[in-house]
Amino acid sequence: MKRKGVILAAAVTLCGMLTTGCGGAAEAETSADAAVLSEDVQGAETPADGGVVSLTVWAEETNHEMLGKMIDSFKQAYAGQAEFDIQVAAATDAETKSKVLGDVHNAADVFFMADDQLSSLAAGGALARVPNADEIKAANTEGSVSAASIGDTLYAYPMTADNGYFLYYDKTYFTQEDVKSLDRILEVAAENEKKFSMEWDSGWYLYSFFGNTGLEFGINDDGVTNYCNWNTTEGDVTGVDIVNAMLDIAASPGFVNQPDSEFVAGVQDGTVIAGVSGVWNAMEIQAAWGNDYGAVKLPTFTCAGKQIQMSSFVGYKMAGVNAYSAHVEWALKFADWITNEQNQVLRFEERNQGPSNIKAAASDAVNKVPAIQAVIAQSEYGVLQRVGNNYWDPFVNFGENLAAGNPSGTEPQEIIDTLVAGITASTVS
Numbered sequence: 001m002k003r004k005g006v007i008l009a010a011a012v013t014l015c016g017m018l019t020t021g022c023g024g025a026a027e028a029e030t031s032a033d034a035a036v037l038s039e040d041v042q043g044a045e046t047p048a049d050g051g052v053v054s055l056t057v058w059a060e061e062t063n064h065e066m067l068g069k070m071i072d073s074f075k076q077a078y079a080g081q082a083e084f085d086i087q088v089a090a091a092t093d094a095e096t097k098s099k100v101l102g103d104v105h106n107a108a109d110v111f112f113m114a115d116d117q118l119s120s121l122a123a124g125g126a127l128a129r130v131p132n133a134d135e136i137k138a139a140n141t142e143g144s145v146s147a148a149s150i151g152d153t154l155y156a157y158p159m160t161a162d163n164g165y166f167l168y169y170d171k172t173y174f175t176q177e178d179v180k181s182l183d184r185i186l187e188v189a190a191e192n193e194k195k196f197s198m199e200w201d202s203g204w205y206l207y208s209f210f211g212n213t214g215l216e217f218g219i220n221d222d223g224v225t226n227y228c229n230w231n232t233t234e235g236d237v238t239g240v241d242i243v244n245a246m247l248d249i250a251a252s253p254g255f256v257n258q259p260d261s262e263f264v265a266g267v268q269d270g271t272v273i274a275g276v277s278g279v280w281n282a283m284e285i286q287a288a289w290g291n292d293y294g295a296v297k298l299p300t301f302t303c304a305g306k307q308i309q310m311s312s313f314v315g316y317k318m319a320g321v322n323a324y325s326a327h328v329e330w331a332l333k334f335a336d337w338i339t340n341e342q343n344q345v346l347r348f349e350e351r352n353q354g355p356s357n358i359k360a361a362a363s364d365a366v367n368k369v370p371a372i373q374a375v376i377a378q379s380e381y382g383v384l385q386r387v388g389n390n391y392w393d394p395f396v397n398f399g400e401n402l403a404a405g406n407p408s409g410t411e412p413q414e415i416i417d418t419l420v421a422g423i424t425a426s427t428v429s
Helices: 009-016 023-043 061-077 093-102 115-123 134-137 142-145 181-189 205-207 238-249 262-270 279-292 328-338 341-351 369-381 394-403 412-423
Strands: 052-059 083-090 110-114 155-161 166-170 195-198 217-219 226-228 255-256 272-277 293-296 302-305 307-309 313-314 319-322 382-384
Touching: 052 061, 052 328, 061 083, 061 328, 061 341, 083 134, 093 110, 093 115, 093 166, 110 115, 110 328, 115 319, 134 272, 142 155, 155 328, 155 341, 166 279, 181 195, 181 302, 205 238, 205 313, 205 394, 226 412, 238 255, 238 302, 238 394, 238 412, 255 394, 262 272, 262 279, 272 279, 279 293, 279 307, 279 319, 279 369, 293 369, 319 328, 394 412
Parallel strands: 052 083, 052 110, 195 255, 195 272, 313 382
Antiparallel strands: 110 319, 155 319, 166 272, 166 293, 217 226, 302 307
16 A cells, blocks of 8 residues: 555554553544544545556455455446556454554555444544445444444444354254253253363453443543453452352363364364354354254353353444545545445355344345344343453453363452453553
């Protein structure tokens, strides 16, 4: 991508020192300034029709073939207005923010991201504002529009409304009643010498044990740090109760701690018959289990002598446009195109990704997909992912230790105190 201008250099440098926090007052002020700067950059560059428009798109490798079809239809729709050279490069959605802010001048023109990255990217002036915001807001669900906005300003094009997780299960082994309880799921897996899979060194997935307990967690008004009382010793459910519940789960021969890639491999080789994941794996799981492929909301788990419904983070994915793009107006048109109703339908048909577009989401075909219906059902027990930077790292040791059965014999209160201390730590060194 062509380098252009230095007007945003200071803003981007500042954002490199910020965290992933969303919605804080400090970032809101920075975002307002960045919006003005982004507008200046957009206005400074008006590509002439008839010239060669070179765009780079960052996307998950599994979506490249599908994106190729979208690129072809875009070229047909704008045939005669310009010659297009659109290249797709492999990049995970999770690393978009760090890659863009790490070198915004040479980042992709168009990229995909989860909603929790929006605030920092906008605060750094890296996102071009959506010019046809009223049209996009009217076409997409209220939640997806809110997730792509800061205040009343739309900074990205909503694309999916399914960025959450739920339970996959093989109907060969489980009844609909079985999958309501994690105790029963583990029991069935153990009886059949199979596994229930869940990623335990990930704060994204492990929130499910904390989020529906009455304990408190969130991001502070500074948009950077977190508050968290998960280590309280008072109340109906305490952090120690959760630690002990997780140790009981880990002790089951039917449990295995695995990342997403190993979960899918386990489904394919027959060792895993249930697990927690999202719609991005639906196609592979359906191919492996065929008509026995099932998906439902997360189960309850036993904690403090009661059954507690597992919670989740819910979210949205969207397409953003780099404010430094040498062809920012065409990049905006392209991002608009690949997230329109037609291409959200294509995204659903080829990758089982749930549309944020109102008309596409209302189709009979979408309503018949177990994975999408499961993420919708689970959303009743979920919250938007709004966390500060220090939320993630403490979970790695926490989850790995509990999955291994706490081999060091550390007291449960100390385990949860350490987790909370990490989550609430200041970002100032």
